[in-house]
Amino acid sequence: MLQYTSILKARPFLYLELKKAISLKIQGFSELDIKNKSLEENIFSVNTETRKKEIASAVINRIQVLDDYILDKIVNGSLQTSKQLTIYSILKTDRLFFEFMKEVYREKILLKDYSIDDKDFNIFFRRKAEQSEKVASWQDYTYYKLKQVYKRILSEAGFIKNTKNEVKIIPQIIEEEVKNHLIDIGDRVYLEVMLGEM
Secondary structure, three states: OOOOOOHHHHOOOOHHHHHHHHHHHHOOOOHHHHHHHHHHHOOOOOOOHHHHHHHHHHHHHHHOOOOHHHHHHHHHOOHHHHHHHHHHHHHHHOHHHHHHHHHHHHHHHHOOOOEEOHHHHHHHHHHHHHHOHHHHOOOHHHHHHHHHHHHHHHHHOOOEEEOOOOEEEOOOOOOHHHHHHHHHOOOHHHHHHHHOOO
16 A cells, blocks of 8 residues: 655646656657656756656656556547546555545535535544554644645646635546546546545
8 A cells, every 4th residue: 555645745736747758658768768858858847956856756656557548548638538637647646645535525526515625624634644643743834735735736637626715626527438447447446536426
């Protein structure tokens, strides 16, 4: 099982970066090539060596959990499908984000309550801190930052509309073919989380 980490606060949605890396992979470049291209050619257009390494590492990590069908859909599918599958790649590589989506986002949809407020985030992080010494050891700032990043990821992916006062859930419609593929490969749980289904 994946460990809890707060790494997502430095590696948010990275949609365009993931798409660029997948395009290279489809062209036959290896993960090492992609990492080298990030360092030597700055393909992700960032300012520091550290950031080049971080982004390359994050997108490669996500690519490794995706099959060829999904890689192709992220690059060549519709914008909505492509972004939904980017969320799927984060759900598969970040345990805390997955549990947030399962225990807060999905629950809200099941209860037909389409807004998420700060209280929901606070309760979620408090519960995780009670369950995990690692999460309990984090500073308040880490929780604050993760909350901001979760909102940003979901907003950029079109899963929420983030206004000044509240976060509104935008229920997702996922292509039938993509749904069937996720079910076939045994990943129904991620589908249920994204769609808010039982």
